[in-house]
Structure formats: C-alpha cells, structure tokens
Amino acid sequence: MPELPEVETTRRGLEPWVSGKKITRITIRQASLRWSVPEKKIQLLRGQVIHRVSRRAKYLLFHADPGVLLIHLGMSGSLRILETHQPPQPHDHVDIHFGNLCLRYRDPRRFGAILWATDPQHHPLLEPLGPEPLSEQFDGAFLFRRSRKRKVAVKNFIMNSRIVVGVGNIYASEALFMAGIDPRRPAGRISLKRYMKLAGAIRQVLTSAIEAGGTTLRDFVGSSGNPGYFSQELNVYGREGQPCPRCGGAIQKTIIGQRSTFFCRMCQR
DNA sequence: ATGGTCCCCTGACCGC
DNA sequence: TGCGGTCAGGGGACCA
Numbered sequence: 252m253p254e255l256p257e258v259e260t261t262r263r264g265l266e267p268w269v270s271g272k273k274i275t276r277i278t279i280r281q282a283s284l285r286w287s288v289p290e291k292k293i294q295l296l297r298g299q300v301i302h303r304v305s306r307r308a309k310y311l312l313f314h315a316d317p318g319v320l321l322i323h324l325g326m327s328g329s330l331r332i333l334e335t336h337q338p339p340q341p342h343d344h345v346d347i348h349f350g351n352l353c354l355r356y357r358d359p360r361r362f363g364a365i366l367w368a369t370d371p372q373h374h375p376l377l378e379p380l381g382p383e384p385l386s387e388q389f390d391g392a393f394l395f396r397r398s399r400k401r402k403v404a405v406k407n408f409i410m411n412s413r414i415v416v417g418v419g420n421i422y423a424s425e426a427l428f429m430a431g432i433d434p435r436r437p438a439g440r441i442s443l444k445r446y447m448k449l450a451g452a453i454r455q456v457l458t459s460a461i462e463a464g465g466t467t468l469r470d471f472v473g474s475s476g477n478p479g480y481f482s483q484e485l486n487v488y489g490r491e492g493q494p495c496p497r498c499g500g501a502i503q504k505t506i507i508g509q510r511s512t513f514f515c516r517m518c519q520r
Numbered sequence: 521a522t523g524g525t526c527c528c529c530t531g532a533c534c535g536c
Numbered sequence: 537t538g539c540g541g542t543c544a545g546g547g548g549a550c551c552a
Contacts, residue, residue, distance in 0.1 A: 254545060285528065285548085309546080326546055327530075342530085360529045362546060376548085403523060412547075420545055488545090509525075511544085526550080534542085 253324045255384070255417030256460035258309045261330055265354065266304045268332045269313070272349040273300050281344035285325060285364045288345065292367035296320060296347070307371070308380050308416035318369040321376075325362030331355055381415045384453050389415055391447030398438040398446070407508045408438035409453065418453060421488045422460070424513045426452040428487045433519045434512050435505070459484075487513040 253261065274296045282288040299315040306312065311330075313320040322330065335353045339346070345356040345365060356365065368374040382388040397414055398405075406427060409418045418426070427434045429452035432445060441449075463484065486496050491504035495515040505512050 257545090285546090323546085325529095326544070358529095359531065360544090362528065362530095401522075407523085410547095422545095508523095510546095522552105524551085527548095528546105530544105532542105532544085534540105536539090536541105 253309070253328070254419035254422055254460070255309055256422075256457055256463075258311065258324060259306060259461050260464050261324070262304050262306045262311055265311075265330060265332065268352065269301045269349060269354060270303050271300060272352075273298065274315075274347055275350055276346075276348040278346040278348070279344070280339065280346075281361070284344065284358065284361050285323075286366065288365045289367050292318070293320065293365070295367075307377055308383075308412060309419075310377065312368075312371055318367055319371045321364070321366040321368055321371070321374070322356065323364040323366075325358060325360060325364065327360040328356065328358035328363035331357070379413055381411075381413050384415050384417050384457055389450060389454075391443060391450040394446040394450055395441075395443040398441065401439040402437045404435050404507050405432060405438045405441060405449075406434035406512055409449070410508070415453075417457065420510050420512075421485065422453070422456050424488045425456045425486060428514060428519060429456060431519055433516075434507055434514050436520075487515065489513065 277294060277297060279288055279290050279293070282290055295317045296315055299317060302314045304311060304313055309323060311322045313322070324330070333353045333355050335348055335351050337353070339355070340357070342359040343355055343357045347354040366376070371377055382393070394409070394415070398408055401408060406423050408414060409426070410420065410423050424434065426449060430445065430449040432441065432449060487502050490502045490513060493502050494500065495502055495518055498515065498517045500515055500517045502513055503516055505514070
C-alpha cells in the first residue's frame with residue numbers, strides 16, 4: 252500500500268476531478284473487500300454532490316450530504332480517473348461515475364475497504380486514531396509522554412495508529428535511521444531529546460515523500476495513472492547488505508512485529 | 521491496557 | 537517454461 256504520502260498524493264490528485272461533481276451512477280463488481288462493501292448505503296450517493304475529499308490517517312473521505320464515503324487502499328489499492336467508456340480491467344472492483352468521467356477503484360489483494368459513515372468523527376475505525384503526524388499536536392514531547400513504561404519496540408510504537416497515524420513500514424525504518432535510533436529499542440527507554448529528533452524525522456520523511464509525489468514500490472499507481480519515482484531516495488528500506496549512506500557499514504535486516512525492518516547497527520543505537 | 525500473533529488476498533520473484 | 541515456496545508497503549481481531 253500506499254503509505255500516507257501516496258494516500259495524500261492520491262487525495263490531491265482526485266480532489267479537482269470530483270469536488271463539486273454530481274455522482275450519476277455507482278457500479279460495484281466485487282463487494283468482497285476487507286469488509287463487505289455496504290452497497291445499499293453507498294447507492295445513496297447517486298445524484299449527490301461530493302463537496303470535498305479529505306483524509307484521516309490513510310482513509311480518504313468523500314463528503315456528501317447524506318454521509319461520507321470512506322475508502323482505504325489497503326496494500327495494493329489505487330484510485331484513478333478515467334473516461335467512463337474505458338472497460339474495467341481485472342481487480343477493478345468499483346466505479347463511481349460523474350457523468351462522462353469515472354473514479355475507479357482497483358485492488359488486486361482486496362485488503363482495502365470501502366465503507367459508509369454518517370458521522371466520521373465517531374466512526375469506530377476513525378475515533379481511536381492518534382494525531383496526524385504533520386499536525387501541531389504531534390511532536391517529540393507527545394511521543395515521549397505516550398511511551399513511558401512501554402516495552403514495545405520503538406518501531407512498533409510509532410507504527411501504532413492509536414499513537415500516531417500514517418507511519419507505515421517503509422517510513423518507520425527511514426525515520427528511525429534519520430534519528431539514529433535502533434528500531435528494537437523499547438519505546439519507554441528513549442529520552443525526550445531523542446524523541447524530539449524522531450518526531451522531526453517522521454515529519455521530514457513524510458513531507459518530502461509527499462512533495463515527491465509518493466514512493467512507489469510495486470503496486471501504487473498515481474491518480475494520473477503514472478507510477479511515482481521516489482523509491483531511490485530510501486536510505487535503508489530494502490537495502491540489506493548495502494552500505495549505510497552515513498558510515499558505509501552494511502545495512503541489517505531484521506523482523507520486528509512480523510515486518511521487515513532495516514537499520515544500521517553503527518549509526519542507530 | 522499492553523503486547524504478541526494471525527490473517528484477509530493476489531502477484532511478483534527466486535531458485536530449481 | 538513451469539512449478540513450488542516465499543514474501544509484500546496495512547491494520548483489525550483475537551488472545552493471554
């Protein structure tokens with residue numbers, strides 16, 4: 252999946268195409284995603300105008316008068332704008348038509364979700380989420396405070412969406428490298444000073460990825476239909492055995508919380 | 521509350 | 537070229 256920068260890039264790409272536009276038709280070919288797509292509720296959108304597209308964590312929110320369409324891209328989802336007559340390809344599960352344009356959802360692995368919320372503020376998936384990493388509430392003091400007495404590895408801690416949203420597996424490794432913190436270190440045993448550095452690194456890595464239009468590894472296709480081009484900027488992710496850009500030592504790979512983790516033993520303590 | 525594990529699904533890739 | 541095994545960026549549901 253798209254990490255947060257890809258989701259934000261998608262949002263920005265879609266917004267001008269769908270904001271203020273009226274939905275003329277919705278086609279659901281495959282309702283079996285992570286959760287079953289609630290077809291009846293979603294059909295309420297027919298004839299309605301999408302007022303704006305916002306984002307909370309990695310969920311995209313399409314706002315209309317009767318409610319909000321929530322879309323999560325999972326690991327392999329993408330959204331793109333097409334002309335309505337374009338025939339669907341395999342894994343193109345849902346079309347939302349706006350006259351002669353079509354917003355098409357594709358998701359080969361079907362880990363994504365399309366849901367309906369009348370009150371997104373209190374939706375069970377959104378309510379428990381921590382702050383946005385690019386918001387003012389998120390800083391080193393916040394991470395320090397929330398981490399006291401916690402034994403979980405700091406990488407898991409920053410990937411926990413109840414703590415802070417939007418830090419996926421790639422950028423967790425990248426931010427910890429930038430901050431010089433060993434990803435295996437217990438979250439509760441890291442100083443305020445180091446958390447300030449980590450919070451800054453998280454902001455920076457996400458911001459620069461958004462500016463670059465999002466990282467692309469395998470599955471992401473931008474809303475323009477063109478793949479991104481940022482993966483070569485990664486310092487440690489996917490670089491096991493290659494030289495650390497800072498000290499030249501070999502990048503290590505380990506598994507933390509069932510996920511691949513890359514770091515430099517010399518630079519990260 | 522916290523921490524750890526499991527899994528939804530398909531496709532890409534690697535070694536034989 | 538085919539085949540089987542392994543792995544993948546998310547993250548909710550469970551369990552102890």
